[in-house]
Amino acid sequence: MRILILGAGKMGRWLSDSLCLDEETAVFDTDKTKLKYLFNVRRLTEGDEIRQFDPELVINAAGLSQTENAFRFAIPFLSEKCILSDIASVKNNLEEFYRSSGFRFASSHPMFGPTFANIGDLRSQTAILIKESCPEGHRFFRNFYQKLNVRVFEAGFSEHDRLTAYSLSTPFAATLAFVSCLKPIPAPGTTFKKHMEIADGLLSEDDELLTEILFNKYSADQIGEIGKTLDRLLEWIIKRDSVALKKYLNDLRTEWENYKNVLCRFGK
Numbered sequence: 001m002r003i004l005i006l007g008a009g010k011m012g013r014w015l016s017d018s019l020c021l022d023e024e025t026a027v028f029d030t031d032k033t034k035l036k037y038l039f040n041v042r043r044l045t046e047g048d049e050i051r052q053f054d055p056e057l058v059i060n061a062a063g064l065s066q067t068e069n070a071f072r073f074a075i076p077f078l079s080e081k082c083i084l085s086d087i088a089s090v091k092n093n094l095e096e097f098y099r100s101s102g103f104r105f106a107s108s109h110p111m112f113g114p115t116f117a118n119i120g121d122l123r124s125q126t127a128i129l130i131k132e133s134c135p136e137g138h139r140f141f142r143n144f145y146q147k148l149n150v151r152v153f154e155a156g157f158s159e160h161d162r163l164t165a166y167s168l169s170t171p172f173a174a175t176l177a178f179v180s181c182l183k184p185i186p187a188p189g190t191t192f193k194k195h196m197e198i199a200d201g202l203l204s205e206d207d208e209l210l211t212e213i214l215f216n217k218y219s220a221d222q223i224g225e226i227g228k229t230l231d232r233l234l235e236w237i238i239k240r241d242s243v244a245l246k247k248y249l250n251d252l253r254t255e256w257e258n259y260k261n262v263l264c265r266f267g268k
Contacts, residue, residue: 004055008034012061050077064212106137165218
């Protein structure tokens, strides 16, 4: 299959490396310097080069704020048989865009990235495949992720964004709060060090990715739950209400065990 990747950022380069040995792959970016170290792919910088390559599948790896613009630029150079696809972390209005484009489409979200994940071993990672994807695109991405040993889950467009708010916005916000409280003093505790490692990875991500995750329309409710919990904890601490705190911890442990049991049923 002839595959065109729009954007040579971190995910675009990862896609290029992952696809180029099995598929005829091209990468398009208007910034030539980003294409410099890509190998076994065609490097494109002009629209007419897209037309000449005549892709059968376009994977949009541009940042969320540029996703629709990247599609609109490429579409005039595409065959009507081409499948449009994205790997966006938040889908927002993409379903409406796809429906109005007249093209077949596929959408997925690899729930990992080059900053956090061990790209050489993705067995512990997951991806979400959007149910509304066309059959051919759906089949391609399922096979692609399975070849990488990535577990694949399916969700609709709106369900996906709710899952993203739950699984990404919540830990992102908690980590940002942790970092904002840091002081330049030694803190050698094991738990503290683990949080430091998570924070180091999160802050290595680019601002656009963090923004698009946190600006997901479902994020505010999720982050609000963190605020409510911190307010309760602060109240119990100020009042030294050990009864309320111990009940909370006991209830939390029960919820945690139930949560782990659910994950076990999913084979996690």
